[in-house]
Amino acid sequence: QVQLVQSGADVKKPGSSVKVSCKASGGTLSSYAVSWVRQAPGQGLEWMGRIIPVLGIAHYAQRFQGRVTITADKSTTTAFMELSSLRSEDTAVYYCARATGYNLPGNYFDYWGQGTLVTVSS
């Protein structure tokens, strides 16, 4: 049974960057895509982008283009999401989620990480 284990909570200053990791426990991500979804306090889910780890190909949501970078290590067990130029509105829980298959329009998320709270505050 695959589990996605994310890095711990983080506090960042406005203007800085944060990098969150997502490690597959009990398997690899080699046959899957990994998306990042965030949830601001009391708000809904927002898709940020995704990567196909075995190919190293990333695709980003339009509103995060230029500010988010999603990568994966060559062992295809860990994915990373880095968000730059942080502002207070980026305070949220960030989730990684596994999608079966590479076809983005058909992607749905069958396993989720536990979430990582990122707080942006001066």
Added chain:
Amino acid sequence: QSVLTQPPSVSGAPGQRVTISCAGSSSDIGAGYDVHWYQQLPRTAPKLLIYGDTNRPSGVPDRFSGSKSGTSASLAITGLQAEDEADYYCQSYDSSLSGVVFGGGTKLTV
């Protein structure tokens, strides 16, 4: 403002049936892209409830069902139980945005 529109809240008594709607457009649900549903209990990660419009993952009770017509989709929950109290989200793909989109979420009160 979410691309997919859901009612903010719905409620029902134990044992009753409720439906949660998810309204889209010609560039997402209306274009034929699949709709998926998630349940999020307080302070936990979302859980896949329905995929590919109507399919239930293993372990999801058959009290949960999904449907789709035109530019909208619906999640139905029959035989409401107290443990169903949660937030529910629909998800699809939008060709004009070239990305995954979610509904704003619906809080179910039992």
